[in-house]
Amino acid sequence: MARKVPEINSSSQADIAFLLLCFFLMTTSMDVDYGITRRLPPPVEQNDEDVKVKERNVMNVKVNKSDKLLVNGRPSDITLLKDEAKRFMTPRPNDETAPEVETKHFDLVGDVLMSKGVISLQNDRGTSYAMYISVQNELARAFNELKEEMAWQKFHKHLDQLSEEQTKAINEAVPVRVSEAEPVEIGASN
Amino acid sequence: MGKFRKEGKKEVPQVSTSSLPDIVYMLIFFFMITTSMRDVELKVKTAMPKATEIQKLERKALVSSIYIGPPRDAKLGTESRIQLDDAFARTSDIPDWILKERESRSEADRPFLTTALKVHKETRMGIVTDVKQELRKVGAFRINYTTLKGSALEN
Numbered sequence: 001m002a003r004k005v006p007e008i009n010s011s012s013q014a015d016i017a018f019l020l021l022c023f024f025l026m027t028t029s030m031d032v033d034y035g036i037t038r039r040l041p042p043p044v045e046q047n048d049e050d051v052k053v054k055e056r057n058v059m060n061v062k063v064n065k066s067d068k069l070l071v072n073g074r075p076s077d078i079t080l081l082k083d084e085a086k087r088f089m090t091p092r093p094n095d096e097t098a099p100e101v102e103t104k105h106f107d108l109v110g111d112v113l114m115s116k117g118v119i120s121l122q123n124d125r126g127t128s129y130a131m132y133i134s135v136q137n138e139l140a141r142a143f144n145e146l147k148e149e150m151a152w153q154k155f156h157k158h159l160d161q162l163s164e165e166q167t168k169a170i171n172e173a174v175p176v177r178v179s180e181a182e183p184v185e186i187g188a189s190n
Numbered sequence: 191m192g193k194f195r196k197e198g199k200k201e202v203p204q205v206s207t208s209s210l211p212d213i214v215y216m217l218i219f220f221f222m223i224t225t226s227m228r229d230v231e232l233k234v235k236t237a238m239p240k241a242t243e244i245q246k247l248e249r250k251a252l253v254s255s256i257y258i259g260p261p262r263d264a265k266l267g268t269e270s271r272i273q274l275d276d277a278f279a280r281t282s283d284i285p286d287w288i289l290k291e292r293e294s295r296s297e298a299d300r301p302f303l304t305t306a307l308k309v310h311k312e313t314r315m316g317i318v319t320d321v322k323q324e325l326r327k328v329g330a331f332r333i334n335y336t337t338l339k340g341s342a343l344e345n
Contacts, residue, residue, distance in 0.1 A: 028225035125316030
């Protein structure tokens with residue numbers, strides 16, 4: 001006659017499961033990372049010739065080691081940078097001092113007047129990272145506002161409501177033209 | 191109406207706990223799926239600056255992080271140091287580390303590898319520039335300056 005196996009008491013199963021739960025709660029993290037995504041340029045060849053860019057097409061932004069800003073040789077402030085960058089990148093065909101403009105055709109958005117301007121960013125080795133991020137953020141904000149305006153003008157929609165193709169078209173029509181200069185010491189004066 | 195009155199004890203029956211393990215297991219599975227393992231023990235402080243124009247870092251498996259900041263251990267001074275994986279490193283260690291990170295991903299994923307720079311806000315740009323130069327040399331062009339959400343003007 002087969003012996004009767006006593007039933008295993010399962011009342012401790014809950015405790016075991018709680019232990020496992022505590023383990024997972026402690027060893028994992030749920031935090032989501034956010035950040036400013038950038039693409040680094042490929043390394044420059046030593047014998048590469050300098051690309052000549054017309055002076056009116058460049059907006060020079062320099063940050064020194066005491067986190068002070070210099071925009072086109074004039075002292076500026078971080079709170080003004082976004083509007084200055086936006087004004088610079090807005091195509092103004094009749095202004096001699098503004099960057100040159102060209103008309104290009106893109107799918108979906110059609111003919112677009114584009115500024116040939118480039119924002120050149122140069123920072124000192126002593127600049128604080130917080131300031132660098134602030135500058136990057138303000139420049140990105142200027143471009144995002146231009147994109148937003150273009151999206152509204154062409155599609156009557158906000159930037160985050162556009163379809164994937166429309167976003168791509170806008171990104172092509174308003175390229176983020178921020179170039180970072182090769183690192184040099186700028187010094188503390190100014 | 192005494193006819194319908196139930197006779198005998200009126201105790202509340204005991205709540206059955208036999209489904210409790212199932213409920214807890216469900217919670218476990220929820221946490222297992224939504225969270226990711228904490229990968230490194232931080233040896234440097236990374237109080238990151240704030241920014242507004244930020245994107246979410248998609249696909250965490252394709253992100254390798256470089257931590258830069260002053261050491262947590264006060265004995266090591268306040269000068270910013272680089273941390274790769276679990277140890278301090280020098281800028282010259284970065285190319286090898288990037289190659290190793292690439293090696294550990296499948297061939298199809300390698301072009302989408304992103305390097306997240308988690309840098310303390312008081313760090314000087316010199317060390318960050320050096321790191322960026324090393325990344326350029328080794329062809330890791332996709333980078334992300336990890337920041338917190340908030341107005342950049344408060345930094």
